[in-house]
Amino acid sequence: MSQDNSINTHKTHKAYRNLIADCEKCFGLCCVALYFAASEGFPNNKDAGQPCINLQPDFRCSIHQTLREKGMKGCMAFDCFGAGQKVSQISFSGLDWRKKPESAMHMFEVFLIMRQLHELVWYLTEALTLEPTRTIHEELQVMLAKTELVTGLSPEALLKIDVAAQRAEVNALLLKTSELVRAEALLGQKTSTGRKKSFGRGANLIGADLRKFNLRGSNLRGAYLIAADLRGTDLTGTDFIGADLRDADLRGADLTKSLFLTQAQINTTKGDNFTKIRPSFTRPRQWDA
Known part of the structure; x- marks a missing residue:
């Protein structure tokens, strides 16, 4: 790996820190904003905007250590990619939805958008660590910077962005990444x-x-x-x-x-x-x- 690629890899690994969920700094947004369906790894249905029955007053989960045993595989399969703490502490400046109930639905809507954006940032960050993508690193870096910039918008501005269009634009690069990585994996195969x-x-x-x-x-x-x-x-x-x-x-x-x-x-x-x-x-x- 070249020195430039080593530097890029170091930078992207450092960037992952903000993309890892920190529940201690979140207001339990995934436990409230999301719709739970029994068919998707939950024991029963839950409406969006309705707090999960296992959400405690301090925004912690009362059954976090036994999610699998309780049939909560849907929770185990969910990752906010750091969007929870970003919305809680930055977008809404640490004011939680319980103390300020008039902002609750607004916060939940912003969380759903931020989560999608952070997921895109996660995949772009990973793409930049991969040697086969060196030919498109510049494109990836430009798209990563553009997407990160959007995550810093105000709640009002975030609600106006076209998330589908953003996803489509990023996905074009993720598809290129996939093609490059998969092609190299096949070339590197010694035996079938x-x-x-x-x-x-x-x-x-x-x-x-x-x-x-x-x-x-x-x-x-x-x-x-x-x-x-x-x-x-x-x-x-x-x-x-x-x-x-x-x-x-x-x-x-x-x-x-x-x-x-x-x-x-x-x-x-x-x-x-x-x-x-x-x-x-x-x-x-x-x-x-």
């Missing part, structure tokens, strides 16, 4: 270890046994991998952006160089001591059970 298969975005692979396929450099963007069998697979260069990995079996799988994989996605999976992940990830408690 299974049948190669193409998967379209949002592929329904619920409960599928994918061990017979060569998944290295695969496009699993938005795939439904609920309870899928991925044991022992090499997932180098595999794009997992937006994929649903609830109860996916990753025992013995290698995810050290997977693309656009998040901690929240890993939290809902099954793994063991042989599952390989990047040092920046935390091994879920259930993997050692």
Whole structure:
């Protein structure tokens, strides 16, 4: 890696600090602003704007340590990418929705927008750490700066932005990133270890046994991998952006160089001591059970 790329990587790793959820500085926004559906990893439905019954007066979750046992896999799979503390402490200057109820719905709407923007910043930041993307680093840096600038707008201004247009613009670069990373993963493959298969975005692979396929450099963007069998697979260069990995079996799988994989996605999976992940990830408690 060149000196310039090493510097860029250091800068982007430092940038991750503001993209990691800090619940101590948030007003429990994900526990209130979001709609919970029983079909999406929750024991029951909850309307948007209605506080979760497990949210305490201090904005902490009363069952945080037992989310899996309580059937709250939807919570385990959620990541605000630091949007919670950004909205709570910066956008609304530390004034919480309980003390200022007239601002509650306004705050919740801003949180939903900020969360999308921070997710985009997270993926752009990751893209800048990757060697295969060196040819588009300048484009990525410009888009990252542009998106970060939007996150600093006032609540009123944030409510007026076209989030869909912003996502589309960023996604064009994330697709380029995916193509470059996946192509290099395939080139770097020494031997074929299974049948190669193409998967379209949002592929329904619920409960599928994918061990017979060569998944290295695969496009699993938005795939439904609920309870899928991925044991022992090499997932180098595999794009997992937006994929649903609830109860996916990753025992013995290698995810050290997977693309656009998040901690929240890993939290809902099954793994063991042989599952390989990047040092920046935390091994879920259930993997050692």
